[in-house]
Amino acid sequence: MAVIEVKNVNVTYRVLMNKSGSMKELFRDAIRGKARVVDYVALQDVSFTVDKGEVVAILGRNGAGKSTLLKVLAGVLPPNKGTLKVDGKIAPMIELGAGFHPEMTGSENVLFYSALMGRDVKRVKERTPAIGEWAGVSGHLNFPLRTFSSGMVARLAFATATDEQADVLLVDEVLSVGDTDFQEKSRARMHELINGGAAVVLVTHDMNAVRTLATRAVWLEDGHVKMIGNPAEVVAAYEAN
Amino acid sequence: MKYAQLIRLLVGRELTLRYKRSVIGIGWTLLNPVLTSAVLWYVFSFIFASRLPSGQQFAPYLVAGILLYTFFSQGLTQSADSIASNGGVLTKIYVPPQIFAISSALAGLVNFFIGMFPLAIVCFISGQPLAWTLPLVLVVGLALALLTAGFGLALSIMFIRFDDTRNIVNILLMILFYLTPIFYPASAMNSTVQNFIYWNPLTSYLDIFRWAFSNNGTPTLFNWIYMSIWSILALLLGTYVFKKYWPRTVAML
Numbered sequence: 001m002a003v004i005e006v007k008n009v010n011v012t013y014r015v016l017m018n019k020s021g022s023m024k025e026l027f028r029d030a031i032r033g034k035a036r037v038v039d040y041v042a043l044q045d046v047s048f049t050v051d052k053g054e055v056v057a058i059l060g061r062n063g064a065g066k067s068t069l070l071k072v073l074a075g076v077l078p079p080n081k082g083t084l085k086v087d088g089k090i091a092p093m094i095e096l097g098a099g100f101h102p103e104m105t106g107s108e109n110v111l112f113y114s115a116l117m118g119r120d121v122k123r124v125k126e127r128t129p130a131i132g133e134w135a136g137v138s139g140h141l142n143f144p145l146r147t148f149s150s151g152m153v154a155r156l157a158f159a160t161a162t163d164e165q166a167d168v169l170l171v172d173e174v175l176s177v178g179d180t181d182f183q184e185k186s187r188a189r190m191h192e193l194i195n196g197g198a199a200v201v202l203v204t205h206d207m208n209a210v211r212t213l214a215t216r217a218v219w220l221e222d223g224h225v226k227m228i229g230n231p232a233e234v235v236a237a238y239e240a241n
Numbered sequence: 242m243k244y245a246q247l248i249r250l251l252v253g254r255e256l257t258l259r260y261k262r263s264v265i266g267i268g269w270t271l272l273n274p275v276l277t278s279a280v281l282w283y284v285f286s287f288i289f290a291s292r293l294p295s296g297q298q299f300a301p302y303l304v305a306g307i308l309l310y311t312f313f314s315q316g317l318t319q320s321a322d323s324i325a326s327n328g329g330v331l332t333k334i335y336v337p338p339q340i341f342a343i344s345s346a347l348a349g350l351v352n353f354f355i356g357m358f359p360l361a362i363v364c365f366i367s368g369q370p371l372a373w374t375l376p377l378v379l380v381v382g383l384a385l386a387l388l389t390a391g392f393g394l395a396l397s398i399m400f401i402r403f404d405d406t407r408n409i410v411n412i413l414l415m416i417l418f419y420l421t422p423i424f425y426p427a428s429a430m431n432s433t434v435q436n437f438i439y440w441n442p443l444t445s446y447l448d449i450f451r452w453a454f455s456n457n458g459t460p461t462l463f464n465w466i467y468m469s470i471w472s473i474l475a476l477l478l479g480t481y482v483f484k485k486y487w488p489r490t491v492a493m494l
Contacts, residue, residue, distance in 0.1 A: 013492050022405040075335035078488045092334050099330040103258055112250050116334050121246040 002049040002085075003168060003199035004073065009082035011043040011068055011223075042068040043079070044224040052167075055200040057210040057231060059238050060220035066203045069220065070094055070170050073201055088167025089118060091198075093174050097157030102146035106137060109145055110160050119164060127163060135159035136182070151178055155186075162189050169193060169200045207235050244340055251344035255319075256351060270352050271359050274307045278363075281307070281424045292429045297457050298367040301360065305451045306423030308356045312382075313389055313443060314414045316349030320393025321410070325401045328494035338491075339483060342397055346390035350382050357454070364455045377453035384472040385446050391475030395482040401490050421447060442471040 015038050043065045050056045058066050071077040072084060074092045099116050100109050107128045114124040132141045135155040140148060148156070154177045171194075177186050194200050194213055202214060210217055210231050217234035219227040227234050259269070282303055290299035323341040324331065331338050357378070364371060399406040420434075421443045427435055438444050445468045451458030 014489060023403045023409070024405055026403065071332065074333065076332055077491055090335070094333045095329075098333040099327070101254070101258070104254065108254075112254065115247045115250050116330060116336055118243075118336075121250070 001052060003052050003087050004050040004201065005083075005085040006049070006073070007047050007083045009043055009046045009072060009079040009084060010041070011065075011072060011077065012080050013040040013042055014038075015040050041223050043072070044222075046082075046220075046223075046225055048218055048225070048228060050199040050201060052199055053197050054216060055194055055202060055214045057202045057204065057214035057217045058220060059210065059217060059234065064220040065223040066220055067094075067172070068223075070172055070201065070203055073168075073170055086168055090168040090170065091117060091161065091164070091166030092170045093161055094170060094172040096161050096174055096177070097153060100145060100153065100157065103144055105144055106132065106141040106148065106156060110141075110156065113157070113160050114163070117161070124163075131159045131163055132156070151182075154178060155182055158186055162186075162193055165193060165196050165198065167198055169198045171200065171202045171204075173204055173206075207239065210235055244337065247336065248340055248344050248347070251341065252347045252351065255345060255348040270355055274304070274311050274356055275359055277311075278304045278307045285424050289425045289429060293426050294428075294459070298364075298369045300367045301364045301369055301455055301457050302426075302451060303424050304360050304363045305454060305457065306421070306447055308353060308360060309385070309447050309450055310418060310421060310423055310443070311356070312349050312353040313385060313446075314418075315352075316346050316386070316389040317393055317396070317414070318407075318410065319349065320345035320390055321396035321400050322407075323393070324397040325494070328401075331491065332494050338397075338487065339394060339480070342393045342479075343390050346386045346393060349389060350386045353382055353385075360454065369455050369457065372452070372454060372456040374453045374456070378450060381446055381450045381453060381468075384468050387472040388442070388446075388475045391472070391477070391479035394479030398482060398486045398490050401493055417441070417443060423447070442467065445471075 046065075046069065048056065058069060060066050068077065070092075071094075072079055073086065074090060074094065075084075075086065097113065099113050101112075104112070110128050110131055111121060111124055115121055128141065129138065132138045135152070135158070137148065137152050137156055140152065145153060158174070158177045171190075174190075177183065191213070194202070202209070204210060214231040216229065217231040218225060219234050219238050227237055278300075282300055285303075286299050293299060293302060320342040323345045324338050327338075327341050330336070331341075361371060396406065396410065420437050420441050422438055427438045427444070430438065445460070445464035448458040448460040448464050449468060452460050
């Protein structure tokens with residue numbers, strides 16, 4: 001059973017040629033007939049499915065549409081055309097720590113971040129000490145986040161994001177964070193989550209990770225699917241390109 | 242409701258964040274309207290106090306007006322701003338963006354309720370008893386929160402698309418301040434201005450609020466109906482505009 005089903009998805013961004021950041025400028029440009037809207041196609045007719053337990057890697061150069069695709073999968077960006085079906089709880093591991101606020105304490109941030117991801121606040125409250133412990137910031141949880149070092153923030157964000165197994169895991173280059181020790185630890189947990197039975201979509205430039213982790217690979221170029229299939233073959237073709 | 246927990250966290254966060262690094266903390270919530278009221282009271286009580294209908298007191302009249310106007314203007318700008326300023330979250334994790342606008346309006350409502358304590362003190366000092374209709378301030382507060390959230394939602398799209406909307410809104414809010422009978426009684430104005438005041442929705446909210454709190458206003462049935470219509474219309478407008486334009490606007494965040 002497919003957990004994620006993407007069918008003929010198109011995403012077009014509308015870009016104003018002379019970027020009108022204000023109503024004043026828009027008004028001025030409209031009067032002079034200079035306001036021109038250009039459609040920028042970010043995704044074109046993209047279709048694929050991800051089954052439970054499958055790990056699909058997305059490859060492609062910068063600007064190929066990988067981030068846009070993840071946003072569509074996360075449900076943040078509605079496609080202009082095509083359909084999208086995602087079943088179950090999504091854990092978007094895209095830029096960890098979205099919603100972290102420097103003035104709030106460590107535990108308040110853990111709570112808020114978890115609530116954003118749709119987790120139960122009461123259960124997270126019980127889990128917070130364990131999350132802090134795992135991130136190695138136990139002693140700091142009651143201090144504002146601005147007193148944390150950037151490494152501590154990254155570890156706390158990672159620990160929070162990966163605390164619960166989700167049905168759908170969207171991973172954007174966050175296979176590991178922190179110093180050498182923590183990298184080892186976080187990589188192990190990431191692999192655990194990826195192999196834990198969720199449907200995983202993985203965006204990465206790390207071809208080794210694709211070969212070892214992915215069960216299928218999708219190669220995006222200029223917004224459309226160039227190749228889809230066995231990771232080793234797709235990586236070979238992509239690297240030859 | 243699925244997002245009740247998140248809304249509660251957001252409201253709490255907004256309330257603590259605003260004054261987190263200041264010494265008197267939540268006191269700022271009270272200080273701003275109290276100081277504004279003090280200045281306006283000093284300047285205008287000589288002119289307008291005698292023109293209020295008998296039995297009404299100028300000080301509570303003024304403080305109630307400032308309190309309600311502060312709720313609306315701060316709530317509106319904050320709720321319109323909330324979606325743009327949380328763009329970092331909204332482009333990564335799916336939560337209904339409307340939640341942010343609603344939470345800002347609710348945070349304004351909480352501040353409004355906190356502000357009623359100094360208002361009660363002012364009533365006490367000027368020798369005006371609180372009215373038995375006091376619980377009705379809940380209705381006014383909720384109605385105004387709906388109005389705020391509705392307009393906030395519609396404006397949030399504009400705030401993301403055009404940087405100068407903020408300035409325009411601030412000017413409009415200033416005009417609204419003078420067209421609402423906050424520091425003057427409507428009867429002191431000429432008939433043209435009175436017409437504006439009459440159709441200004443905020444007048445209805447304010448009249449009802451003053452009456453419910455300490456019997457310091459004379460709302461009519463018209464005010465109640467007018468208030469309800471505006472709250473419902475604003476909410477419908479906000480949700481409609483937001484639904485329609487959000488898919489294209491999110492790409493700009």
